[in-house]
Amino acid sequence: MAPSLAEPLTLLGRVIDWFIPPQIAADRDMRQQARMFLMSHLFGPFIGNTVPLALYVVDPSPGYPIAVLAASITGFWIFPFVLKAGGRYQTLALLSIQNLMFCILWSCFFYGGVTSPTLPWVLTIPLLSFFYLSAAPSLRLTVLVMFGVNCLAFASAYRLGLSPERHDLPFAALQGLGLVSTVAASLYVAMMAIYYGKAQASQGEIETEMKQHMATAAELRRATEEAERAGVAKAEFLAKMSHELRTPLNAVIGYSQMLLEDAADEGDAEMAADLDKIHVAGQHLLKLVNEVLDLSKIEAGKMELFNQPTDVVGLVENVVAGFRKAADAAGDKLVVDVEGPVGTALCDEAKVRQALSQLVDNAIKFTSNGEVRVAVRKQDGRVFFDVRDTGIGIEEHVLPALFEHFTVGDDSSASKYGGTGLGLALARKLSRLMGGDVTVTSRVGVGSIFTMSIPHSLVEEEAVPGSAAAPAAGDCLDARIEALQELVAANAPAAAPVRRAVGS
Amino acid sequence: MTVILLVEDNEMNRDMLTRRLQRNGFEVICAPDGPTGVRLADEATPDLILMDVALGEMDGWEATLLIKGSEKTRHIPIIALTAHALSSDRERSVEVGCSDFDTKPVDLPRLLGKINACLRQRAEAAA
Numbered sequence: 001m002a003p004s005l006a007e008p009l010t011l012l013g014r015v016i017d018w019f020i021p022p023q024i025a026a027d028r029d030m031r032q033q034a035r036m037f038l039m040s041h042l043f044g045p046f047i048g049n050t051v052p053l054a055l056y057v058v059d060p061s062p063g064y065p066i067a068v069l070a071a072s073i074t075g076f077w078i079f080p081f082v083l084k085a086g087g088r089y090q091t092l093a094l095l096s097i098q099n100l101m102f103c104i105l106w107s108c109f110f111y112g113g114v115t116s117p118t119l120p121w122v123l124t125i126p127l128l129s130f131f132y133l134s135a136a137p138s139l140r141l142t143v144l145v146m147f148g149v150n151c152l153a154f155a156s157a158y159r160l161g162l163s164p165e166r167h168d169l170p171f172a173a174l175q176g177l178g179l180v181s182t183v184a185a186s187l188y189v190a191m192m193a194i195y196y197g198k199a200q201a202s203q204g205e206i207e208t209e210m211k212q213h214m215a216t217a218a219e220l221r222r223a224t225e226e227a228e229r230a231g232v233a234k235a236e237f238l239a240k241m242s243h244e245l246r247t248p249l250n251a252v253i254g255y256s257q258m259l260l261e262d263a264a265d266e267g268d269a270e271m272a273a274d275l276d277k278i279h280v281a282g283q284h285l286l287k288l289v290n291e292v293l294d295l296s297k298i299e300a301g302k303m304e305l306f307n308q309p310t311d312v313v314g315l316v317e318n319v320v321a322g323f324r325k326a327a328d329a330a331g332d333k334l335v336v337d338v339e340g341p342v343g344t345a346l347c348d349e350a351k352v353r354q355a356l357s358q359l360v361d362n363a364i365k366f367t368s369n370g371e372v373r374v375a376v377r378k379q380d381g382r383v384f385f386d387v388r389d390t391g392i393g394i395e396e397h398v399l400p401a402l403f404e405h406f407t408v409g410d411d412s413s414a415s416k417y418g419g420t421g422l423g424l425a426l427a428r429k430l431s432r433l434m435g436g437d438v439t440v441t442s443r444v445g446v447g448s449i450f451t452m453s454i455p456h457s458l459v460e461e462e463a464v465p466g467s468a469a470a471p472a473a474g475d476c477l478d479a480r481i482e483a484l485q486e487l488v489a490a491n492a493p494a495a496a497p498v499r500r501a502v503g504s
Numbered sequence: 505m506t507v508i509l510l511v512e513d514n515e516m517n518r519d520m521l522t523r524r525l526q527r528n529g530f531e532v533i534c535a536p537d538g539p540t541g542v543r544l545a546d547e548a549t550p551d552l553i554l555m556d557v558a559l560g561e562m563d564g565w566e567a568t569l570l571i572k573g574s575e576k577t578r579h580i581p582i583i584a585l586t587a588h589a590l591s592s593d594r595e596r597s598v599e600v601g602c603s604d605f606d607t608k609p610v611d612l613p614r615l616l617g618k619i620n621a622c623l624r625q626r627a628e629a630a631a
Contacts, residue, residue: 243558246587246608247514253609254520261524261612286609306595350594 016042019080024089032199034083036131037093039195041079047188048073051107051118054180058173065110072103090139093132097143100125101150109154111169117178120185131192235300242293246286253282291422294354298429305434307457310349312342312383316376319356323364331369332389339377346457347383351430358427359387359438359450367391367447378456382436385452393444402440403428427452505531506623509550511541511567512585513559517608521554524612530619538562542570545577552622553582555602557593565600572601581622585610 016038017025024030052070056062079096083089104125108116125147133139169177256279263272297303320336327334356374363372370390377384394402403424427450428438435455442448508530512518515536522532533548535541538559545553553571557564564584571577581603586593597605603625604618 243587247517250514250609251516251520254517254524257612258520258524261527282609 019084021084021086028203030089032203033093033132033134034089035199036192036196037089037096038080038083040128040131040192041076041096043191044188045073045076047184047191048076048103050184051121051177051181054177055107055111058169058177060169065106069103069107072099072106075099090133090136094139094142094146097125097129097132098146098150100128101147105150105154109158111177112174117174117181120182124185124189127189127192131196231300232302235296235302238293238296242289245289249282249286249289253279253286256282288422291426295422295426295429298426298433303430303433305348305351307346307348309344310347310352312345312347312378312456313338313376315349315353316356316374316385319353319360320374322357323360326361326364327372330364330367332364332367333371334364335371335373337373337375339375342376342378342383342456345383345454347454348434351434352454355427355430355438355452356385356387358423359385359452362423363387363389363391363448363450370447381456382453383456387450387452388447389449390447393446394440394442394448395444396442399440399442403438424450505529506552507531507533507548507550508619509533509535509541509544509548509553511535511538511553511559511564512556513537514556517556521610524610528612528616538564538567541567545571545580546574549577550580551626552619553580554585554619555582556585556608557597558587565596568597568600568602579626581626583615583618583622 016035019038020031020034024034049070052066052073055066055069059066076096076099079087079092083092100121104118104121107118107121108114111118125143129140129143133143256275260272260275260279263269263275294303316338317336320334323334360372360374367389368391371388372390373386373388375384375386375388377386424438431438431452431454436453438450438452440448440450506529508525510518510521510525510532512521512534513536518534518536522534525532533544533550535544539562541553541555541559542562544550555564555568559567568582568584571580571582578601582601583604583606584593584597584602585606585608586597587608594605603622606615606618
């Protein structure tokens with residue numbers, strides 16, 4: 001039942017909506033009123049015209065009053081098209097109500113006056129006013145005034161002797177006419193009421209659905225915020241942890257190095273070797289702590305990029321120079337290949353350096369008495385760094401997991417070659433943060449090629465950003481400095497013991 | 505003798521770095537926090553300042569700003585010491601007027617190289 005009804009109803013809805021101009025369709029309340037207005041004007045004349053038709057049948061001498069009434073009622077059909085053509089909705093609604101009043105009073109005027117069988121139609125006036133203009137009480141008042149004026153006009157016409165030629169109808173005809181008129185008016189009111197109810201119901205459904213969607217959206221937002229908060233909390237915890245870990249580590253590394261220097265001065269080789277082990281282990285632990293911190297920062301979205309014009313080849317040579325000693329110790333030849341001009345790139349130098357260092361470090365670690373070549377080239381708007389080694393290579397089944405945290409080839413190589421297992425993960429994460437990537441190809445026993453890429457943003461295109469903002473930042477600094485000077489003054493007593501210490 | 509002001513809040517780090525710098529022929533004065541550092545810079549006008557950036561209430565950046573903001577102390581080269589080489593720290597050290605930047609734990613030969621480079625630059629500028 002429902003599906004068979006749904007089809008024509010949708011069609012009706014489409015026809016009605018076709019008449020509604022876009023500016024009215026955009027507003028929910030206006031659209032609703034316009035739909036009632038259109039429904040009434042498209043179907044009203046069919047029902048309303050039954051009255052002149054019935055009059056024509058029962059009136060023994062039908063004349064111009066019936067023609068005028070029929071023309072007036074049929075005139076309602078013009079309204080939808082005027083609305084479609086851009087007519088002002090409120091004006092049209094009031095005009096339509098005026099026409100309705102005229103029709104009713106006109107028929108009453110000629111057929112029976114206050115006892116006219118067409119009088120029940122008066123009831124449709126407030127009803128339609130409510131449907132058309134529900135949002136505006138002042139307009140409803142206007143309707144009331146209009147009705148008064150109309151009544152007055154017809155009463156005056158009657159008083160002034162413009163009394164109509166009497167269309168006295170036989171009682172039986174009056175009965176029939178009354179029946180037709182009342183049924184038509186009821187039908188009309190029922191039609192409007194049903195349509196109004198249906199429209200309200202569908203409106204309610206849409207609203208319920210919308211509320212559900214909004215509730216879901218709010219829940220999602222809450223969940224996202226919570227996750228973000230958790231991420232921030234995690235990053236903060238790790239940052240704090242790392243700081244707490246680094247402070248004692250600084251002492252271990254610093255004092256062991258100090259003692260190492262003493263031992264070296266005194267020529268105590270055995271002691272120096274032991275202290276060196278403490279020192280190296282301390283450095284290793286520190287590197288691990290730093291890498292964990294960096295990884296967690298990237299994962300929490302807290303790692304920021306500071307792009308600056310960077311001489312790429314200079315950077316590569318600088319990084320490689322830092323590994324010269326390690327390469328010598330491993331018996332490796334360490335070579336830089338510059339493949340064509342690379343120029344100055346806009347990138348975060350420190351992060352490129354960090355990522356590239358991880359790759360070179362890795363290559364040297366797994367290559368002994370071989371060769372490590374670092375090639376740099378510019379291609380398709382990107383800078384590529386190829387780190388080739390002639391080391392042990394990596395088995396194919398390990399490759400996919402290589403960039404996961406704490407993966408070092410296999411477990412045995414971890415113990416044999418050391419390494420934190422975080423380096424490659426960090427290198428890849430850093431590159432991806434910069435809009436690049438790290439990939440690897442490898443053959444066991446032949447060697448590996450790690451390729452890092454970053455976007456090569458031309459420096460010329462990014463003309464001195466921030467130079468205009470500099471003075472404002474300066475003002476801000478001045479204010480901050482003033483505040484700090486107060487802080488120094490306030491802290492004077494705390495500083496006193498130190499001053500004495502200096503004086504002594 | 506060359507005087508270095510070390511602003512560092514951790515006692516062990518302060519002790520360690522002081523002794524190692526003294527062994528290398530520097531006179532070292534210490535400040536345990538930012539305000540003291542600023543005060544000592546003004547009173548003792550050292551030849552160079554090593555500034556830990558992660559201090560308490562007033563951090564090393566702020567202390568540097570103050571020292572660089574004073575007529576009497578703005579010529580003193582400052583080397584910022586940070587826990588971890590982040591590019592943001594590098595940027596920041598330039599922004600506030602540090603001459604150089606190094607990471608903790610200190611690799612003494614590297615730091616000595618930077619200290620000497622700063623002192624040389626300063627001497628050349630004064631000459």
